Amino acid sequence: MVDTARICVRCVIDATVPGVRFDGRGECNFCKLHDKLDQLHPLTPKGEQQFKQLLEQVRANGKNRPYDCVAGISGGRDSTYTLYMCKQWGLRPLAVHFNDGFGNPVAGENMKKAIERLKVDLITISSDWRESKDLKIAFLKASTPDLEEGTDLGLATALYGVAAKKGIKYILIGQSFRTEGVGPLTWNYLDGKYLRSVHERFGSHPLRKWRPHDPGFNLDLSHVFYYAVLLRIRTIPVLYYTHYVRKEAEEIIQRELGWVNPGAHFFDDLYQSLMAYILRVKFGIDRRKVHYSALVRSGQMTRERAMERLAQIYVLEDPKVIDLCIKRLGISRAEFDQYMLYPVKTFRDYPSNYSLIKLLRIPIKIASRLHLVPTTAYEKYFELV
């Protein structure tokens, strides 16, 4: 029997988090992953040197072109700071925003100010609302925690599509294992085949076909191969290489870019409000355990403070915004409540590439280290299961 009250002695990951294992000292495997990533991306003079070389590669690749890299931006803290730092590092980024109709207007204002003040070009890739809405409803019906599968995948393809169209080889994103951690696979499983299978079963509006510069909601393994291997587009989580302290970053972008806090982590996307509610009430998932644990490990939050916060319902669950999301999907509250009662499932209940991915363990590890696929993809798919 699993002792669900058990909690890591170092962070706030507890036994309810899928894939967690505790060692003899009571420390969890998520902490071990943190330490491993910390060794791979050390904040030492040697690590700094590696990062300088990486930036030099990015700059060299962009020579005689208008842009060195694509930088994803949402108007949230991490991506805004990343764009700011790109300019500090002397890069010439092309900012790319993915708009799926749920953007927080506060984040929109942040993007506008950042683009103006940093004098950066921005391309916004909008999804077809009929597709993105249909996908959101399909995943509500599929009854898995991957409620933002469409948005996550659409963001990835938007970045790839623009990079491919412009001949840019580097995509810089504002993720940091030191502040966000890496979540378990069953909480967020990203796979184009999985998206398709859920959509085929529960969707009603056809999804447009893949085109290299307009991938839409298509990111199957063949498409990843096209962008990452054939075009050799690399995705770099640049904050992995820097001493990224959220509070300091926030102060900098407030001062330099007039950035305004949207209210909570992830609240650059209004749908996250509904998602947080569903995850907590229906799935018993609180993603803050992963995020706060990361902050605890990197010394940016005390363990006690994290525990205190976890005892409260997350401010992200704003009832007004939850109502807005349901209304925007064009469904009634009664329909939504009905979906909440559907039996809980995971991605394993639907066709996906997971079996194939498991066979590709070694190539995925190599691709992760070369930034051909997200840096933590290997750990997420094989160690946090």
Add this chain to the structure above:
Amino acid sequence: MESKTIKIGMGQLLVEGGEPQRNLDRAADMTRKAAEKGCDMLLLPECLDLGWLHPTALTESQPIPGPCSDRLCEEARRNHIYVCAGLTERAGPKVYNSAVFISSTGEILLKYRKINELVVAHEYYSIGTCLSVVETPFGMIGVSICADNYIDGLAIGHVLARMGAQLILVPSAWTVDFSATIEGDPYGEKWLKPFSILARLYNLVIVSTTSVGVIVGGAYEGKKSVGQSLAVGKDGILARGIYNEFASELIVADIRIPHRPEKGTAIGEMLRRQGYDPSSPL
């Protein structure tokens, strides 16, 4: 008679479909900003309360005067600024795509109901039956809405010009396909051409402000509004908004209000001198 120059704010507002409170809050914020920048007048988009073509038009629209127009009047009065804005109007069993022109003391000077409504919108909005202009300290002001200025609907603009409009205000919700990006030209000649025709023929100024944002309900799902609001005079473009699809923007333009001495049949003579052929009214 001397021409007057006024400062017009083109309030390119983010409009979220079906969210009147949030949209009106943004409109109030925009009114304050326009006043702070010294604007005499602020032009806001079409159906800024519920969004153009959003299904809530049938269930949440309000009368004019009513809560939404009252809010705008209050903001106009508080900030001492003229405001023109599009609202969804409930009138008994009917709903209209309307616009109000409000004085700086918060009084509705003119209400207009859109005439050249798109066929896809007929299930929501009834067709307006009146056109009018109003005299202000800045000159004679006329109001039309968005597709009233389609090249094949330009008779509406001709009538406003014949009524003496020196400035035509046009709340709009211009839409483009979801796939449009900043790298393309979203409208081509679609709006510039009819605006230019009216401005040149009658020596007037026409200012149109569009909303921004993704269309999240109704028959135009799959489209979005991307800004690039437009002010046109007889010599060409006077001001243009930025391309944006997720954030509001205030564009401030100093606009000279042209003097238009011709009235009644004298307008016809003026048009003939310009080579205008009344048998080909475009």
